[in-house]
Amino acid sequence: MNYLAHLHLSGESEKMLVGNFIGDYIKGNKYLQYEEEIAKGILLHRQIDSFTDAHPLQREARLLFRPEFGLYSGIVVDFIYDHFLAKNWSQYSTLRLPVFAKKVHAILLSHFSTLPLRVQGFLPFLIQHKRLVSYASVDGIIQSLKIMGKHSSLPSxxxxxxxxxxxxxxxxxxxxxAFFTDLLDFVSEKQGIEIKKPDLMTGL
Structure with a gap:
């Protein structure tokens, strides 16, 4: 999963959110260098990624992109999933997406010195250009992929x-x-993390 999904699946713990956000940048047992709650977030990130990579629905989606992207098809699907999460955000969160994004920005900035240098480097850009909110549009997600293609080995x-x-x-x-329903159940039931969901019957 990409940034928005990982952030949403962190529950109410700010430090768990920080760990989940930086999970891709902490390799091996280096998570042990962080305080307990952030370390839990890093491990949660890995568990979410493992669940995602092994899920048959995610594998099915990857097949559409494999001819063009090969081994990178999973990364593309992660971005696509973040698009659909952002587009349908009101089905999954009690906060509006811009409000959630501002809350996340404040939490990450308050832990700025804890973030790996690479994350410190791109976080201001992510905030300034409202990347999390931009995922709700096709243009926004495509723009994010273009940027990643310039700064990684992802085919442009x-x-x-x-x-x-x-x-x-x-x-x-x-x-x-269908996939995200399974992922929410995994995080809630297997990891014990409460994800507040809107009451779609009452609009609350």
Whole structure:
């Protein structure tokens, strides 16, 4: 999963959120260098990624992107899933997405000195350009992929991602909804993390 999903799946613990956000940048047993709650967030990040990579629905979505992206197809699907999460945010969170993003920004800034240097480097950009909120649009997610393509080994084929996404949009959205239901259950039941959900019957 990408940033938005990891942040949402951290529950109410600020330090767990910090750990979950930086999880990709803490390798091996280096999580032991962090205080307990942040370390738990790092391990949660790894558990979410392992669950995601092994899930048949995520594997099914990867097949659409594999001809163009090969081993990087999973990264593309992670971004696509964040798009559908942002687009349908009101189904999953009691906070509006801009409010949630501002809350996350404040938490990460308050722990800025704890963040790895690479994260310190891109966090101001993520905040300034409202990346988390931008995921709700196709243009926003494609722009994020373009940026990642410039700063990583991800193939710079954002136009192909957009084409495949739009050609399979309904199927991918259905795929995400079913997958994310399973992921929420995994985090809640197996990891013991409470994720506050809106009451869709009352709008609360």
């Amino acid at each position: 084929k954002s136009e192909e991602v957009e084409r495949i996404l739009l050609e399979n949009y309904i199927e991918l959205e259905i795929n995400f909804a």
